Amino acid sequence: MTFTSFETILYQCLTPFFERHQFMWLPDKKQYRQTTDMGFQNVMLLFSVYENETVLDIQFGCRNNQIEQIAQQFLTNRAVSYSDANTLVVSIAQFNNFQFARFSIHSEEELVVACEQVKHFFDKIGFDFLTTSCTLPNLDKRLNEHPDNPCPYVYNQIHRCYKGLITARLNNNIYFDGLIDRYRHLLIHQTQNPYEQIHFERLIAYLYYYSAN
Structure with a gap:
């Protein structure tokens, strides 16, 4: 054929x-x-x-769109x-x-x-x-329910750290501060790129002051 x-x-x-x-x-x-x-x-x-x-x-x-508009400002490598x-x-x-x-x-x-x-x-x-x-609460659940395990719905687990944290902030997840520590730890083990942690810290600072209004 x-x-x-x-x-x-x-x-x-x-x-x-x-x-x-x-x-x-x-x-x-x-x-x-x-x-x-x-x-x-x-x-x-x-x-x-x-x-x-x-x-x-x-x-x-x-x-x-709301998640991606934030994430794409901070991700260091974008495949698409x-x-x-x-x-x-x-x-x-x-x-x-x-x-x-x-x-x-x-x-x-x-x-x-x-x-x-x-x-x-x-x-x-x-x-x-x-x-x-596609709903924000379910995106939060799928990305953040098991933060210590790889997320099966995101191929790039570094991107998962960014998008998971953004989703938690937008959904007012009560475990937001804990997720920051979890994803910081994961990033250290996921990449040797010295700039990755810098970009992630910039995202954290951005999210603390972010308002959707």
Whole structure:
């Protein structure tokens, strides 16, 4: 199966489904996206074509504009543009505790089956997760409920320290001061960049005086 035929079948199978749920296809970003009052929800299609197979990975998540507007001022390394940064992002495989790997596809028939599995996942779990996760209290819970453990909904755990602390401040989390100490400690073990702690301390100072009004 050629790269072109794979793309054609993939989009033909998935686009009508996601459009029914108000997710529009953005070809330049390889993702379906729904704009929300707080930011956006998105589903990203990542695939690699090899000689005998194509590997498909589906990632999904959400963006909270208020969190990102603050975070992007202080993060020292940004992999994507400011306007496209996700607050949470996870793959279907990771969301399911890696009970199955990414989709390994060898034929058009297998691709159609994979698309049906993707649609089933979002109908049963994915859309509900996106809807509930985008609220500030749930973002606070997902980022900060277990501060000493890696957060499964953020690939970059350094970014988690920044975004978790910002979310806690915006949500008036009563454990905000304790989270400062936890994330300071985590940063020391996460990076050897001498400027990272400086940027994080600047964020802390900013948040102490931040007012949303």
